[in-house]
Amino acid sequence: MKIDVNHITMIYPSGKKALQDVSVHAKSPSFIGILGPNGAGKTTLMKLLIAGLLPTKGEILLDDKPLPAQEQYLKSQLGYLPQSFGLYEELTVWQFLDYMAALKSIKGKAAIEEVLEQTSMTGLKRTRIRNLSGGQRQRVGIAQALLGSPQLVILDEPTVGLDPEERVKFRNIFSEMAQDKIVLLSTHIVEDVQAVCSRVLVIHGGQLLFDGLPAALIAQTEKHVGVYLTQPDAPVPEGCQLVSKIHTAQGIRCRIVAERLPACAQTVEPTLEDAYLYCIHAFGRTGKGDFAHETVS
Ligand SMILES: Nc1ncnc2c1ncn2[C@@H]1O[C@H](COP(=O)(O)OP(=O)(O)OP(=O)(O)O)[C@@H](O)[C@H]1O
Ligand SMILES: [Mg+2]
Structure with a gap:
């Protein structure tokens, strides 16, 4: 898979310019961390990449074709963890993942077992979501993003609110993920990028300030x-x-x-x-x- 973000500017209907002339190119395999303070434009960039927003200027190409024409293909290859993620409190972990799998047209139970295993949630699969800790909920969010082994994984602040032990688990999930994907994760936690990403983007005030190897930064x-x-x-x-x-x-x-x-x-x-x-x-x-x-x- 290949993504080309070409000179994207995003101005919200309110007039707020959230991104200005941002270009990013990635092909699999890539593990990319997006760092930036609050309001930098990280979520906006991710929403543009999942075709949840249309850019004001510029274009996004997926495998050399414009994103709007590739929406079906994108949906079949995308795993997305939004920044604020509503979970169905009364469902068990298994029921929730089964429901998400149905939405993604993923058949069979093997895919669910696989993501439970990957996120160390197998022992909690019969627990209701309302009884999970914050870190465990976050892992359910990551698990649903990994359903069906998507080629493009976009995680918006997956480690927010996690204690150090949960963050270590998160890093283990990453190291065990197939190294054939494009993974983008946004975070405020620099250590997470250092631990799991081979490339870092720094966004501030809607501008891309850096794109390269952590060692180069x-x-x-x-x-x-x-x-x-x-x-x-x-x-x-x-x-x-x-x-x-x-x-x-x-x-x-x-x-x-x-x-x-x-x-x-x-x-x-x-x-x-x-x-x-x-x-x-x-x-x-x-x-x-x-x-x-x-x-x-
Ligand atoms: N729907 C919207 N309408 C108007 N302005 C918006 C909208 N969504 C975001 N913004 C503004 O665009 C800018 C970028 O927001 P964005 O959510 O992309 O930042 P972020 O880097 O994800 O921040 P955070 O780290 O707090 O999640 C901010 O100034 C924000 O207030
Ligand atoms: Mg955000």
Whole structure:
């Protein structure tokens, strides 16, 4: 499968511009993480990809044909977990998946057993959804997206609200997924992208600021991350973005990202989280992405 998002601009009827001139190209296999703050445009991009919205400008091609003409094919190949996902509280996990399978015209019980296994939900298949924890519900949501082994899997914030143990389970689901799909997942949690994605998109203010390997995003942040010791209530130096502030025996240890680090800061190796924050910070400073767009095929 191949997807080409060509120069998409999305303006909602309210006049809100949610995406501006975004282009993304992907072919299977691809595991792509979409990072961006609240309101960045992540869900809008995903809704455009599932043909739930029509772009104001630009076009999306699925296997070289425009998306509107490919809707049947898209539906047969798509697994989608929306950001807000209503589950039928009175159904058991099995009944819910059986219902979703029927909607997707998937016959037989094997497909349901398979996704239960993949999401470690087999032991809970007779439990009513209203009795599940938040993390277990999220896994049911992922399970329905994986029904029928779709070629395109779009997960909008699949790890939101999960505790660290559930997030590890989520990563295991990913590592066991067939490596022949295009998977797009949006998240605020940089570690999840680091753990499961080979490619990262950073979206902010409706613009694509970065598209490439996580390592390339980190490499662009070299020499822009520093630490220094300071006193309580001391202001963060101008032009710097605070990443973390830790109380230590020696004083308060601040970690910052900045275009030019202040003299007091000692340069340290960037993490993916630093790199993401620096990307957003650079955009805020200049109003445009300073970061290169790496082409990944
Ligand atoms: N139906 C809509 N009508 C008008 N504006 C909308 C609509 N949906 C989203 N927006 C606006 O478009 C922008 C992008 O929203 P979107 O939901 O795509 O962001 P997001 O990156 O998914 O954010 P979050 O991390 O909070 O889920 C926001 O400013 C939002 O308020
Ligand atoms: Mg969203």
